[in-house]
Amino acid sequence: MAGEPQADCLFCKxxxxxxxxxxxxxxxxxxxxxxxxxxxxxxxxxxxxAHYPDAAALAAAAPELAAxxxxxxxxxxxDEKLEAHGYRVVFNTGSGAGQTVFHAHAHxxxxxxxQWPPG
Ligand code: 5GP
Ligand code: ZN
Numbered sequence: 001m002a003g004e005p006q007a008d009c010l011f012c013k014x015x016x017x018x019x020x021x022x023x024x025x026x027x028x029x030x031x032x033x034x035x036x037x038x039x040x041x042x043x044x045x046x047x048x049x050a051h052y053p054d055a056a057a058l059a060a061a062a063p064e065l066a067a068x069x070x071x072x073x074x075x076x077x078x079d080e081k082l083e084a085h086g087y088r089v090v091f092n093t094g095s096g097a098g099q100t101v102f103h104a105h106a107h108x109x110x111x112x113x114x115q116w117p118p119g
Contacts, residue, residue, distance in 0.1 A: 002061045003050035011103035015049050025076060029068045032076050032108075041111030042080045042087070046072045051103050055091035058104040073106045082110035090118075 005012045013019040014033060021033035024044055035043040048065050052058035059066040073089045076082075087110030092099040 002057075003052060006051050006103070009051055009103050010101055011045075011047050011105060012051050015047070024079065025072060027068065027072060029065055030072045032072055035107070039107075040109040040114070042082060042109065044076045044080070044108045046076060046106040046108060048104060053102045053104065054093045054099065055104050055106070056093060069104070069106050073108050076108045077110065080108075080110065082108075085110065086114070087111075088114050088118075 005016070010019060014021045015031055021031075021036075023031060023033045025032040025046075029050075030046055030048055032044050032046045035045050046069050048058060048062070048069055050062065050065065052061060055066070058069070070089070077087050080087075087108060090107040090109065091104070092107070
């Protein structure tokens with residue numbers, strides 16, 4: 001069923017604590033943790049606790065939960081003091097766009113100048 005934990009999913013295992021992560025924020029519906037391979041001085045991932053394969057599937061099936069993820073991305077930016085200089089929220093969608101973990105996640109990137117368009 002949509003949203004159910006997936007046994008083979010890395011981020012479901014971070015939600016349960018079976019895989020350790022440096023968690024920076026938690027809510028009833030979301031977890032935010034530092035990316036293991038940061039691409040900027042601040043690089044935090046925000047995920048829904050429930051499993052959806054990508055952001056579009058999440059938004060289609062559970063729009064309030066998608067909003068929770070976006071709200072938490074903004075709260076991470078406040079906590080990490082990214083607002084003054086700006087930051088980027090990215091949902092890589094599909095392997096051709098660089099998605100490697102198929103549990104919806106927002107990248108929150110900041111702490112350095114960010115080029116546009118991205119690569
Ligand atoms: P994607 O490439 O799917 O958009 O993003 C997946 C992200 O998860 C990558 O930036 C990658 O560095 C990060 N990642 C992969 N494995 C782990 C892990 O075990 N722990 C943490 N904290 N991040 C991970
Ligand atoms: Zn998952």
